[in-house]
Amino acid sequence: MTPSSSSPDVTDSIEAELSRIWGELLDLDPAGIPPDTGFLRLGGDSVLAVRMSAMVRKRLAVELALSDVTVEITLDHLADLVRRRASGEGAARALPVEIERRPDPSASFPLMPLQQGYFVGQHDGWELSYDSAHFYGDVGLVGVDGDEAADALEDALTRLALHQPMLRARITPEGEQYVLPPDSPGAIPRPRVYDLREAAPDEVEAHLRAVRNEMRTTGPNPLDGPGLDIRLSLLPGDRGRLHTAMSLLTLDGWSATLLNRELLTLAADWNAVLAPLGVDFGDYVTSLGRLRDTEAYAADRDWWWERLDGAPAPPALPLHTDPRDVRPTTMGTREDRLAAERWTALRERCAAHGVTPSAAMVTAFGVVLARWAGHRRMLLNSLQLNRLPLHPDIHRVIGAFATTMLLPVELERGRTFTELAGDVQRTFTEHAAHNLVSGVEVSRELARRRGTTRPIGPVVFQSTLGMDAAMGERQAESAGPLGELVFDDFHHQLRTPQVALEVRFYEVREEMAIVFSLVEELFDADQVDAAFTDLLTLIGSLADGPGWDRVVELPAVGDPEGATGDLSLDRLPERGADQQEGPPADELEQRICELWEEILGVPVLDRATGFFSLGGDSLLAVRALARIAKEVGTAPSVREFLDAPTVAGLAAAVRARLEGSRR
Amino acid sequence: MTVIGVLGGSGTVGRVVVDRLTEYGLGRLRVGGRDLDRAAAVCRAFPQATAEPMRVDLHDPQNLREFCTGCDVVVNCAGPSYQVLDAVARVALAAGAHYVDAAGDLAAIDALESAPPPELDERAAVFSAGLMPGLSGLLPRLLATGPLARLDVYVGGAARIGELSAVDALLTRGPQFGTALAVWRDGRIVPGALAPLRAVTLPGFRGRVHAWPFLSVETARLAADLGVGELRNYTVYVTEAIPRALAAAWADGGPAERHVPAVVAAADADIAATGPYYTLLFQAVPAPGQPAGPDRPRRLLLQTPDSYALSGVVAAITVGELLEGRIKPGARAAAECLDAADVFARLTGDPLVTAAELH
Numbered sequence A: 001m002t003p004s005s006s007s008p009d010v011t012d013s014i015e016a017e018l019s020r021i022w023g024e025l026l027d028l029d030p031a032g033i034p035p036d037t038g039f040l041r042l043g044g045d046s047v048l049a050v051r052m053s054a055m056v057r058k059r060l061a062v063e064l065a066l067s068d069v070t071v072e073i074t075l076d077h078l079a080d081l082v083r084r085r086a087s088g089e090g091a092a093r094a095l096p097v098e099i100e101r102r103p104d105p106s107a108s109f110p111l112m113p114l115q116q117g118y119f120v121g122q123h124d125g126w127e128l129s130y131d132s133a134h135f136y137g138d139v140g141l142v143g144v145d146g147d148e149a150a151d152a153l154e155d156a157l158t159r160l161a162l163h164q165p166m167l168r169a170r171i172t173p174e175g176e177q178y179v180l181p182p183d184s185p186g187a188i189p190r191p192r193v194y195d196l197r198e199a200a201p202d203e204v205e206a207h208l209r210a211v212r213n214e215m216r217t218t219g220p221n222p223l224d225g226p227g228l229d230i231r232l233s234l235l236p237g238d239r240g241r242l243h244t245a246m247s248l249l250t251l252d253g254w255s256a257t258l259l260n261r262e263l264l265t266l267a268a269d270w271n272a273v274l275a276p277l278g279v280d281f282g283d284y285v286t287s288l289g290r291l292r293d294t295e296a297y298a299a300d301r302d303w304w305w306e307r308l309d310g311a312p313a314p315p316a317l318p319l320h321t322d323p324r325d326v327r328p329t330t331m332g333t334r335e336d337r338l339a340a341e342r343w344t345a346l347r348e349r350c351a352a353h354g355v356t357p358s359a360a361m362v363t364a365f366g367v368v369l370a371r372w373a374g375h376r377r378m379l380l381n382s383l384q385l386n387r388l389p390l391h392p393d394i395h396r397v398i399g400a401f402a403t404t405m406l407l408p409v410e411l412e413r414g415r416t417f418t419e420l421a422g423d424v425q426r427t428f429t430e431h432a433a434h435n436l437v438s439g440v441e442v443s444r445e446l447a448r449r450r451g452t453t454r455p456i457g458p459v460v461f462q463s464t465l466g467m468d469a470a471m472g473e474r475q476a477e478s479a480g481p482l483g484e485l486v487f488d489d490f491h492h493q494l495r496t497p498q499v500a501l502e503v504r505f506y507e508v509r510e511e512m513a514i515v516f517s518l519v520e521e522l523f524d525a526d527q528v529d530a531a532f533t534d535l536l537t538l539i540g541s542l543a544d545g546p547g548w549d550r551v552v553e554l555p556a557v558g559d560p561e562g563a564t565g566d567l568s569l570d571r572l573p574e575r576g577a578d579q580q581e582g583p584p585a586d587e588l589e590q591r592i593c594e595l596w597e598e599i600l601g602v603p604v605l606d607r608a609t610g611f612f613s614l615g616g617d618s619l620l621a622v623r624a625l626a627r628i629a630k631e632v633g634t635a636p637s638v639r640e641f642l643d644a645p646t647v648a649g650l651a652a653a654v655r656a657r658l659e660g661s662r663r
Numbered sequence B: 001m002t003v004i005g006v007l008g009g010s011g012t013v014g015r016v017v018v019d020r021l022t023e024y025g026l027g028r029l030r031v032g033g034r035d036l037d038r039a040a041a042v043c044r045a046f047p048q049a050t051a052e053p054m055r056v057d058l059h060d061p062q063n064l065r066e067f068c069t070g071c072d073v074v075v076n077c078a079g080p081s082y083q084v085l086d087a088v089a090r091v092a093l094a095a096g097a098h099y100v101d102a103a104g105d106l107a108a109i110d111a112l113e114s115a116p117p118p119e120l121d122e123r124a125a126v127f128s129a130g131l132m133p134g135l136s137g138l139l140p141r142l143l144a145t146g147p148l149a150r151l152d153v154y155v156g157g158a159a160r161i162g163e164l165s166a167v168d169a170l171l172t173r174g175p176q177f178g179t180a181l182a183v184w185r186d187g188r189i190v191p192g193a194l195a196p197l198r199a200v201t202l203p204g205f206r207g208r209v210h211a212w213p214f215l216s217v218e219t220a221r222l223a224a225d226l227g228v229g230e231l232r233n234y235t236v237y238v239t240e241a242i243p244r245a246l247a248a249a250w251a252d253g254g255p256a257e258r259h260v261p262a263v264v265a266a267a268d269a270d271i272a273a274t275g276p277y278y279t280l281l282f283q284a285v286p287a288p289g290q291p292a293g294p295d296r297p298r299r300l301l302l303q304t305p306d307s308y309a310l311s312g313v314v315a316a317i318t319v320g321e322l323l324e325g326r327i328k329p330g331a332r333a334a335a336e337c338l339d340a341a342d343v344f345a346r347l348t349g350d351p352l353v354t355a356a357e358l359h
């Protein structure tokens, strides 16, 4: 054997190793994987593709560019690519940072952009925001061992919190995060158990309603405790209910699935041990911070910035009320499931048409929105759960990794669904290949350019289709003393700020769930129902087959037409900034100028200058307001501040408060 | 009748001096330069026939003496000023004339005062009668209606740089002129206290600009005069082309002339970026506890499309003040002997001033 990289042995070993990786990811016999069939057709998807590049990075020490690893790639092409990258040829755009363990795992680290958004939301920073951004779910249990269940759950949660540091995370009032050492008081979240095994049926019902109502409207807040609240209701007849509330500040959707799996695995078996993690969320965030200084990051930013001025508006959905004027406490839901056989059929048809199920679903959502809004070109916001493949363990780490990506959707008339989905998938892949800059940052810049403080992407798409496979083994249904989970008896509720309407697609065992979460106060309920039905019908026709080749019916209008006088989501009125320009008019305005200069590092000379046009972001706004409150005695909420985010506007708000409190 | 000699009257600055002096009707003009045709062309532009050309080279003492003889005031708009220093002033004073220089820094005043000619007891020699130095040290005085905690000075924009001024820009470095990155704080110069501001927005400037901290001798003297707690002085550029060209030239060393084309080209690039404009922005922060009110302005903003031409206006106004007897004899800087309110009022009415705000 020669050590040369061109020797046939080594070449063979690349193919062999790649086959093994694909075999593991796709649950196939490595020897039987056809070299010329695309990853997608073999059952892969974009989530698995990310995991694949992490495995390639680890096992073959070859860095694949994010844009290289598409779902269409074949084993042959991949081997080719790996060989070229290994020889340093065309190493176009690999991740320019290495992940490193931080010397002090309890050191504080910054919030990710989306976390910042949630953080600011909890400070009443946005219209459409809530006291907590969180997800609540409860699921039925049968065959519960009532005497053992409580201990088993507590033990499992303890072990899990030792394993997953972010379950011990806290967030500081300044908007930083850190992990408590396991032995510090309150670090390990404890479950709460309600024993209603002897209770009467109406008592049980009242209890469940009360718990659900409480947990839906008051989420766990990592500013003053764990970001996780787990409760167990023990019910008559060996039944039970497991209630889980998770703060989006510390856990994303992927983490929620992980948490359920690992918790149940540990509860099922006192002796179960989870494979140790070689990296934590803080390590990831810290290495992403270094990414900002790289050319690759600058290149992505330039790519986005160039496109911003031509970016479309959100879909022009007709509104009842201006989002600024509603104060929702919960979001409304519409949901349905695609039964197992139809979901299997849909997956197969997606593969046959060369698109991922996620791409097909965002296209379907786009079509429904276009018909509802009356135009075909629109900006969607997509929640991205893909983690950058910095480490092979990264997909097993709990944390708030999620980010967003703005996705312009342009649906052409006279085309079949297959063609539209192909277009959308291409756009999606192209945009996702520039994901070093998050959608939160892009939205901030877009808002700055449009001179608005209104939401930029209030319509959200989220798909975790394929995630189960990416996580490896499937969800346990039996959890030892906790009994069996009844997934058909599942109740859930999402509260996420700055969102008017969010669609979610995810797998529940063999089925696909389709969910609308929305702020009911904004929309006409009949229109929401009609849109949801339209979506279900379209997805049904895709699962059954005929939907693919039919020309899709779409409105004639591309961009929404000018002022109709009616309120719609694309055209929210701006509050007029009527402050006169000029130097600060009094000592308070002068004090604000100096504080902003200190926080933003730029001169602040005019009372009409906007905080955001000077380079401020919402997190800095929270800090600036905290400082004002400390120095002057009072400050408006971030949300009030957003109405007039200028020196004069802030001074007026402070003065109004001071006068109000004097009265 | 009063005779005013304008040395360099055919140049960018000088031509405006000739124009405004004619308009103010202050006397007969003598327009000098090495090229008689150029000077004559300037004179022909004024049909009143109150101006006559004269060939003169300031490096020829005999020549220069002839030019100054018979003048009540000599205005110097020729350069480069780092080379001229007090040379023309001495000849003008000796010929019995007052002297006004559209340029000339503290270095020129020091040179004259190091061996003061006896005529200075009766005549005035006013240097820095331009925009910067000049207005930059004069106008902020309008904001000092009470004690000031802080004063910010931002001057700059996009302007063509002539070859002569390019040489001046390249050579006006060093402690006689100012200190880069320094701030004036609590009565002294604190070096290295400020950082360049990149891509910032400032009132009166277009789009995003770059501001380089440079505490000029003129503003440091202003700060000491007014007793301000802190003074920040920035030169503003619309792109980074000029600071880059100057830095490259200084790094390279060698004769200044070699780098002139690069500086001139950088200025042209700036004009291409935003169109020509020049802004003087002064903003004051009153000391704590001071009353606010319309009689206590905090900002002065002046804009012109042509900073060179405006320097000519300042020089012409200075001549007027001299002839009115409002400037005492001796060697002084325009900023320290003109009346800020008068000059601001005159500028407000001048067509070269496109914005003049005091509020």
Ligand SMILES: NC(=O)c1ccc[n+]([C@@H]2O[C@H](COP(=O)([O-])OP(=O)(O)OC[C@H]3O[C@@H](n4cnc5c(N)ncnc54)[C@H](OP(=O)(O)O)[C@@H]3O)[C@@H](O)[C@H]2O)c1
Pocket: B007, B008, B009, B010, B011, B012, B013, B014, B032, B033, B034, B035, B036, B038, B056, B057, B058, B059, B077, B078, B079, B080, B081, B102, B103, B128, B129, B130, B131, B132, B133, B134, B162, B163, B164, B165, B168, B307, B308, B311
């Ligand atoms: N304080 C400020 O803000 C400010 C602003 C702008 C300019 N300046 C200064 O004002 C001065 C003039 O600038 P500019 O842009 O007007 O220059 P310019 O356009 O080149 O004009 C120079 C004038 O001086 C004459 N001249 C040059 N060398 C001479 C010599 N040896 N003897 C006699 N006349 C001579 C030229 O005529 P001939 O070539 O025919 O001799 C011309 O009339 C420079 O020192 C500049 O730094 C000051």
